Structures are given as C-alpha cells and as structure tokens.
Amino acid sequence: MTFEEKPEGNGSLVDENQLYLGEKHQAKEKPIANGKAKLSARQEANAKCDLPRKSLHTYIWQEVQRHNQETDQWLVINRKVYDVTGWADRHPGGRQVLNHYAGEDATDVFRAMHPDPDIVRLYLKPLLIGELAPEEPNQERNKNAQGSFLQHDMGHLSIFKKSKWNHLMQTFVMAHLKGLSAKWWNNRHFQHHVKTNIYPKDPDIDVGPLFVIGELQPVKYGKKKIKYIDYEKQHLYFCTVGAALLMPVYFNLDSILVMYRSRDWEDIAWVSSFYIRYFITFGPFYGIFGTMVLIYLVKLLESPWIAYVTQMSHTAMKMSKEENRDWFSTQVLATCNVEQSLFNDWFTGHLNFQIEHHLFPTMPRHNYHKVAPLVKSLCAKHGLQYVNKPILKAFGDILRALKKSAALWMDAYYRHPETCCKCA
Incomplete structure (x- = not known):
C-alpha cells in the first residue's frame, strides 16, 4: 500500500x-x-x-x-x-x-x-x-519508490512555522550586523538545502581548488592531474588557515562580488550600514586603518566557529552526483546530528539538530528537539540511518574525511601517469 x-x-x-x-x-x-x-x-x-x-x-x-x-x-x-x-x-x-x-x-x-x-x-x-x-x-x-511513503508521513510532522518577521530579521542580522549580503547568503544556502551534498549543485561542497572532498571530486582531480595545492595536507591547512579565512576572506569577497554583479542596491545599502556603524563607533578611537583591522579580527575569531559548526554535519556524510532520490532520504543521508546537551545547543545555536534543520528549514531552531524523536522513529521505520554523534567526534570526523579524500586524490594522481590535462 x-x-x-x-x-x-x-x-x-x-x-x-x-x-x-x-x-x-x-x-x-x-x-x-x-x-x-x-x-x-x-x-x-x-x-x-x-x-x-x-x-x-x-x-x-x-x-x-x-x-x-x-x-x-x-x-x-x-x-x-x-x-x-x-x-x-x-x-x-x-x-x-x-x-x-x-x-x-x-x-x-x-x-x-x-x-x-x-x-x-x-x-x-x-x-x-x-x-x-x-x-x-x-x-x-x-x-526511490519509498518517497511516496515518506512524503505522506513527513506531512504529519510539519507542525511549526517561522515568524512572518523572520525575513526582515535575517536581513538585519546578516547584512547590518555581519556585513554580508543577505540575498547572496539566501541564494547560496537555499541551493545547499534543496540539493544537499549533491555535486556540483550544492555550493558548500564545490570547494575546489582549495579542497577536494567526498569520493568523486578527489578522483576527478587526480585523474586530470589537478594539483593547485598539496591536497595531502588539506586536513592540516583546514584547521589552521582554511577555517580562519573562511569568513574574513572567502565569504566577504564572494558576497561583494555577487552584489556588484547583480547591482543589488538594497543589499549594498544594508551592508554599507554595517561599515558605517563600525566607523562611527570605533573610528574616533582607532582611525580608518585601525577600524578595518578590528573588523577583520572580529570576523577572524568568528570564522573557525562557522567552519566547524557547519562542516561537522556534512563533510563526513554521503556526497554524490545527482541520483534523483526522494527528497527526504537525500536530506537524512547527507546530514548528521550532534548529541543534545545544554552546551551543544548553546554553542551551535541549535544547529546540532542538522537533520531536522534540513527536513524543516522554516522551523524555528528551538523547536528542533521537539520533532527529533518523531524524525528518528520515521527513519527507523523506513530503514534510514539516523546519525547522532558526540561533538568532539563530529569535529574530528571533518579532519578524518579530509584525509580520506586526500588519499583518494593521491591514489588517482600517482596511479595514472598516462593521464594529462588534455584528456579532461
């Protein structure tokens, strides 16, 4: 039936x-x-x-x-x-x-x-x-034929909704408080949610040439003799340089580039208010150069937290090309949770419930723990693995996944001497 x-x-x-x-x-x-x-x-x-x-x-x-x-x-x-x-x-x-x-x-x-x-x-x-x-x-x-079952069952779990003011608050926080384009973030993050860990549709896993992750991208780079960086050491430069520069360099430059290309004056105005607020508040004390250094240092401190909290739930999970699976299964297989505790809930902003976050992206985060037992039982009913890890293991799995991907790249790179870039 x-x-x-x-x-x-x-x-x-x-x-x-x-x-x-x-x-x-x-x-x-x-x-x-x-x-x-x-x-x-x-x-x-x-x-x-x-x-x-x-x-x-x-x-x-x-x-x-x-x-x-x-x-x-x-x-x-x-x-x-x-x-x-x-x-x-x-x-x-x-x-x-x-x-x-x-x-x-x-x-x-x-x-x-x-x-x-x-x-x-x-x-x-x-x-x-x-x-x-x-x-x-x-x-x-x-x-996948089980999609119709999951579609029916999941419909009974859609019991919470976001506030109608959420969009305005998100724009205020992202642009005015953090200095990033809200539309840039939404467009990027929506793609991540609808095609999670699907290469190359999910921008969060399309991280070349800085990293090779998953099982497909490292082999592809290795066979094509692509070596921008020594990927054998990528787990080391992720936890040192990579995580630290994610916010102050990559995110900021990408956000500015998108706003410039789209000529989005509303977003430009919101982001400008971030810098105006900083210069009005700190300019008299530190000057222009000192204020810019302060902005960079704040983003530098925030960056490792963003990198680890977001990547701990996806980097070690299933990554693939488009398999056209049902949406529920795709989200569960590509995400994992971190065990609930008072500290973990606070430290991650309730994003330790990443499975629920992906199944119900419009649900307020503080409600994830309410629906988690229902999602877990639904996964057990349909034979889907519901992964829930301690937070330190989740952090360590990022580095272990990067080392595993690097090994795949090395094997493909050094075992195919006859392959050259012209064969791509």
Whole structure:
C-alpha cells in the first residue's frame, strides 16, 4: 500500500474562498491620486487567477524531464506541471534553486521551503501549463519508490512555522550586523538545502581548488592531474588557515562580488550600514586603518566557529552526483546530528539538530528537539540511518574525511601517469 496525495478540490491551486478573500482585500485598497487602486503583487496574481482556464493538458514524465535546461524549465508540484522559465529570475530564492529541480518533482522541497504555500500558489497558477497523466506516478519512475511513503508521513510532522518577521530579521542580522549580503547568503544556502551534498549543485561542497572532498571530486582531480595545492595536507591547512579565512576572506569577497554583479542596491545599502556603524563607533578611537583591522579580527575569531559548526554535519556524510532520490532520504543521508546537551545547543545555536534543520528549514531552531524523536522513529521505520554523534567526534570526523579524500586524490594522481590535462 502506498500513500499518495490527492489533488485538492477540483484541481485548482486556489479555491474560491481564497479568490473571494483576495477580491475583498483588493476592495479595501485606498485609491491613489489618479483614482485607480494600486495593486499589490498578490492582487496581481489574484487577477491572473480570474482569467478563464482551459482544460489542462496532460504530460508523461518523459516529456517533463526533457525541460531541464536553464532556458527551458518545467517542474511538477502536487502532480501539476509548471513552466517556471520566465519566473526564474524573479524567484526570491534565486534562479539556481529552480534550475536544480527542472524536469523533476519538486513537491516535497516546495512544502519544506515555503511556510505559507497558499500565497505562493497564487504566483504559481499563471505558470500552470498542465498536469501529469492519470496513469503517471507522483514522482519520476526512476526515483526511490519509498518517497511516496515518506512524503505522506513527513506531512504529519510539519507542525511549526517561522515568524512572518523572520525575513526582515535575517536581513538585519546578516547584512547590518555581519556585513554580508543577505540575498547572496539566501541564494547560496537555499541551493545547499534543496540539493544537499549533491555535486556540483550544492555550493558548500564545490570547494575546489582549495579542497577536494567526498569520493568523486578527489578522483576527478587526480585523474586530470589537478594539483593547485598539496591536497595531502588539506586536513592540516583546514584547521589552521582554511577555517580562519573562511569568513574574513572567502565569504566577504564572494558576497561583494555577487552584489556588484547583480547591482543589488538594497543589499549594498544594508551592508554599507554595517561599515558605517563600525566607523562611527570605533573610528574616533582607532582611525580608518585601525577600524578595518578590528573588523577583520572580529570576523577572524568568528570564522573557525562557522567552519566547524557547519562542516561537522556534512563533510563526513554521503556526497554524490545527482541520483534523483526522494527528497527526504537525500536530506537524512547527507546530514548528521550532534548529541543534545545544554552546551551543544548553546554553542551551535541549535544547529546540532542538522537533520531536522534540513527536513524543516522554516522551523524555528528551538523547536528542533521537539520533532527529533518523531524524525528518528520515521527513519527507523523506513530503514534510514539516523546519525547522532558526540561533538568532539563530529569535529574530528571533518579532519578524518579530509584525509580520506586526500588519499583518494593521491591514489588517482600517482596511479595514472598516462593521464594529462588534455584528456579532461
């Protein structure tokens, strides 16, 4: 017996009550100077929803999977087929997230990443082009069959949601308090969440040429004779130079580069407020150069903490190319938890519950411990390994994983003397 989600109502993503509320809300808008009501983005979506709809075209999975290019992106949510090609550049989570799921079923990740799906569905409806044929399964035929079980069971665990002010607070903390682009971080982090440890779609594991991690990247670099750094020593320079320079050098330069390329003036203004605040506060005492050194030192102190807390849950876990597994299994296999304690919860900011963080990315962190026993029992029910480590072992596993990857690189590099860069 399998659990499948039935389409809601008559198959429409927005029911009549929602449309009525939208019209009612629009009626309350105050007229502007020219006498016309100023439509919000949500009201525009409502207006589009009122357009007469023709009978939906039906597709088989083979047709959907052909539309998996950056210039031609279809995806499936709740058995409905959407053409998101034109919407990708306006997607708040970045176009890469949509591109990573082009030609695939995105139902589970859609639910996980959108705390208020009713509003999002208003924007989805103009993109609707059809639905899966009745004889087609919910997910791609080559996707793990247990996905339908997990999709059903996980739905019962979605019991907590973030505050509606979370986005503003996140922007304030990331840009104003830390001096990094909030949109840069979101676009990067969303990709990490939707394709965790999938090379090269997860930017957190695409760390060449500084490191080679996992099992695939070291062999690839070794066979192509790629040696930017002595990877045999990468576990040593990670815990010395690498972890220390992650925040003050790599993250800062990457954030600035993304803001410059996108000409995102809002983000630039927020990040500028970080530096203005520092120079107003400390400039009179330390001068311009001294204040810049202070900023660097603060980020230098923070950097090892960020590096170890984020990498302890992923570096030693499964890394692979796209296997098109169900989303739940992918998240569990690519993440691990660190044992709960008062210190661990405080030190990691509740990110010791990394499995729950990935399954429920919109859940407030302090609620992870409430849902963890349910997730653990669900993993046991479906035969998925639920990894929970002591914190020191998790830290040590980072270095052990780097040494293991380095050994794979050395074996491929020195055992293939006939291979050269021209063979790449």
